[in-house]
Amino acid sequence: MNTLLNWVIDTLNSTALSGFIMTNAYLFPFLEMVHFIGLCLLFGSLIVVDLRVLGFAKALPIARVDLFVRFALIGFAINLISGTLFVIGDSDRYLVNYAFWTKMGLIVLAGLNTAYFVRRIKPQMDHGLASQNLTKDAKVVAWLSLMLWACVIILGRFIPYVEDL
Amino acid sequence: MEMLFWLEDSFVGLTVSSTQWGYPIVLSLHAIGMATLVGVALMLTIRVLGFAPSIPVTSMAPYWRVALGGFILNLLSGSALFCGNASELFFNWAFRIKIVLVFVGLALTWRLVQICVKRTDEVSSAHRKLAAIAMVTWIVAIIFGRLIGYWS
Numbered sequence: 001m002n003t004l005l006n007w008v009i010d011t012l013n014s015t016a017l018s019g020f021i022m023t024n025a026y027l028f029p030f031l032e033m034v035h036f037i038g039l040c041l042l043f044g045s046l047i048v049v050d051l052r053v054l055g056f057a058k059a060l061p062i063a064r065v066d067l068f069v070r071f072a073l074i075g076f077a078i079n080l081i082s083g084t085l086f087v088i089g090d091s092d093r094y095l096v097n098y099a100f101w102t103k104m105g106l107i108v109l110a111g112l113n114t115a116y117f118v119r120r121i122k123p124q125m126d127h128g129l130a131s132q133n134l135t136k137d138a139k140v141v142a143w144l145s146l147m148l149w150a151c152v153i154i155l156g157r158f159i160p161y162v163e164d165l
Numbered sequence: 166m167e168m169l170f171w172l173e174d175s176f177v178g179l180t181v182s183s184t185q186w187g188y189p190i191v192l193s194l195h196a197i198g199m200a201t202l203v204g205v206a207l208m209l210t211i212r213v214l215g216f217a218p219s220i221p222v223t224s225m226a227p228y229w230r231v232a233l234g235g236f237i238l239n240l241l242s243g244s245a246l247f248c249g250n251a252s253e254l255f256f257n258w259a260f261r262i263k264i265v266l267v268f269v270g271l272a273l274t275w276r277l278v279q280i281c282v283k284r285t286d287e288v289s290s291a292h293r294k295l296a297a298i299a300m301v302t303w304i305v306a307i308i309f310g311r312l313i314g315y316w317s
Binding site: 029032033036037039040041042043044045047048051056057059060061064065067068071150153154156157158161 | 186188189192193196197199200201203204205206207208211216217219220221223224225226227228231303304307308310311312315
């Protein structure tokens with residue numbers, strides 16, 4: 001496992017892209033700004049959708065609120081790209097970091113949670129069911145979505161501070 | 166200047182600057198508050214700018230309280246972070262500009278909520294202009310917040 005990890009790190013470090021990310025003085029801060037804006041889009045749109053599922057803002061048509069999911073996808077795409085560039089640039093920092101791998105694990109869980117939402121909850125919302133008439137798992141999915149992404153943000157912030165553990 | 170050193174020597178200042186987990190915990194709260202405040206503000210401005218016309222603008226008014234919750238969280242966590250490094254942050258131009266931008270962004274979004282989101286589904290071009298300026302202000306505030314560590 002460790003040799004595989006070292007091979008990945010060495011391979012990434014030897015790429016021209018990695019060298020470019022780490023030597024250009026403006027690129028890394030620029031990517032950080034982009035990553036922060038992406039997380040605001042992602043979390044903001046999930047607040048709108050998940051709180052509506054939980055019964056907040058009842059005047060908002062529940063069959064339409066999924067329009068805002070689009071901005072979660074845009075934010076996620078922005079952060080997938082900027083995040084991948086962080087890892088390519090500084091792989092020996094990220095790929096050995098516990099907070100980073102826990103964050104990646106939670107993103108996978110959040111993705112599975114979203115898949116469940118799309119298959120089981122969204123069809124009920126499309127029929128215009130009031131939030132109190134949704135099946136009980138809807139509330140669990142909405143809370144999980146908010147909690148998982150909040151933890152993803154927290155773990156991302158912790159990455160530089162768990163390096164000596 | 167003495168005041169700034171006094172803040173750094175206060176209980177909050179020392180917890181942020183000199184304990185193992187004080188800084189990352191408060192920093193994480195600050196990131197959650199930012200995602201809540203700016204995230205919700207962006208969604209409100211996006212709607213006023215014309216996205217999702219099948220959703221009445223006024224039906225989104227309750228979310229403004231959520232954004233204010235994010236602001237309170239960041240006023241507290243931001244004050245704590247400031248105490249941890251007051252004597253440097255106070256003279257940091259990126260920090261100064263960011264603080265101004267945050268309060269401008271908050272005032273503009275507040276105004277947008279008062280004259281449009283809470284009041285009418287008829288979005289005027291003045292409403293859209295205000296939404297666009299508020300949106301840009303939030304994005305630039307985040308840019309200057311990130312710059313604090315790079316540019317003083």
